[in-house]
Every structure is written in structure tokens, then in C-alpha cells.
Amino acid sequence: MAGRPWHVARTVLTAANGTTGAGLLLALLTRTRIRRGRHGVLIAEGWRLRMPPASCFTVGSVIITRRSAEWLLHEQRSALLAHESRHAGQYAVLGPLFWPAYWLACGWSYVTTGSFGVRNWFERHAGLNDGGYPEELPPRPWLRRFR
Template identity: 85%
Template structure:
């Protein structure tokens, strides 16, 4: 599928499965300003709540950032924008099931390494380096022992 066609498909799927609507409601409820991004994503700028601690996160096809849309759209952050856009693609495929699946993946990653992202399937598929995560961390010793026993 061509990139343009995928962007349109992703936008339609995240609208149809309700995740973009959830992202827009969250943005509106927290009084962030919504702007158009690239390739069918929307950017909600000015997130002020302390959670999550990341500079941005995605809900459906809405990328929510603490910073401005211009900050996220700057060329030096093209990799971060691509990372968050890949999450929008994950929402297109999983719809609302993304949330529990993502949190299970976060839990596993944290238990295994102490990082929510390093062993998280969704973060790995979105590009750890692009998202600002370390690319690898050792397993915690007790997890290593469990895997060695098998």
C-alpha cells in the first residue's frame, strides 16, 4: 500500500473505531489546542497534566504534546513524529483494544527491565530510537533466571 493510501486508510479506521474521537475528547477536556499535522494526524498542543511524563503521546490519530505543534513538526523531530504516527497505525489496527494491549506490554517491559518501553512490543514496532527510548536494557536478574530455567 502506498504511504498516501495508508495515511488515508489509517485516518478512516481510527475515526471509525472511535479512537480518534477519544483523542479529540481528551484534547478538548484538557483545553489543548488542536492543529492539523502531516499525513492525516492531528496535533493537540499544550498538554499540562503530569501524566504521562513523555513529551507527547498518541490517542487514535491525535498526537498530544506538551509543546507546540511547530515544535513537533520541526524537521529535527521528524523521527519522533514518525514514531507517534506509527502508534496511530497501531490504533487503526487494534482500535480500543490498543489500550489494554499497550498497558500489558508496558507492564511486561517494566517488570523485565525497569523501562516501560524497551521490551514493549508496541514501542519496539514504533521505533525505540525514534521515540527516545533506549534500544536495549538487560533483563532483571530474576527474569533472566526464569528464562534460563526453561
């Protein structure tokens, strides 16, 4: 199976750095149901809080979704599952440092384009299209003055 060593390493690293534990705790506190996904990720289904507004997001190796695990695991959403799995890989590398780095990248992207994802390094490297983000947006008018 291609990629298996990375899936195992990612699972071990996110467990060791505590980010998967944080994802499981968040799932437990919000009473989402935890299911086994593919390639070492877990899926917490039934997220009911209004934030974040996305259909799913990742904490460690836990993908948290408003929908069901079956919805996310359906072949039609294989690109979205791959996008969220790439975020799990980012957690494996950065551990808890992912959170401030990600929010800084969100801020930069929002300030420059009005979108949290388009110029966010983490979203770009997880695959903008796969995550449902536009590939490019024009810079905000105030930024164009500096070009």
C-alpha cells in the same frame, strides 16, 4: 505521494473505531489546542497534566504534546513524529483494544527491564530509537535466574 493510501486508510479507520474521537475529547477536556499535522494526524499542543511524563503520546490519530505543534513538526523531530504516527497506525488496526494491549505490553516491559518501552511490542514496532527509548536493557536480576 508514497504512503498516501495508508495515511487515508489510517485516518478513516481511527475515526470509525472511535479512537480519534477519544483523542479529540481528551484534547477538548484538557484544553489543548488542536492543529493539523502531517499525513492525516492531528496535533493537540499544550498538554499540562503530569501524566504521562513523555513529551508526547498518541490517542487514535491525535498526537498530544506538551510542546507546540511547531516543535513537533520541526525537521529535527521528524523521527519522533514518525514514531507517534506509527502508533496511530496501531490504533487503526486494534481500535480501542489498543489500550489494554498497550498497557499489558508496558507492564511486561517494566517487569522485565524497568523500562516501559524497551520490551513493549508496540514501542518496538513504532521504533524505540525514534521514540527516545534505549534499544536494549539487561533483564532484571530475578529474570536472569530463569535463563
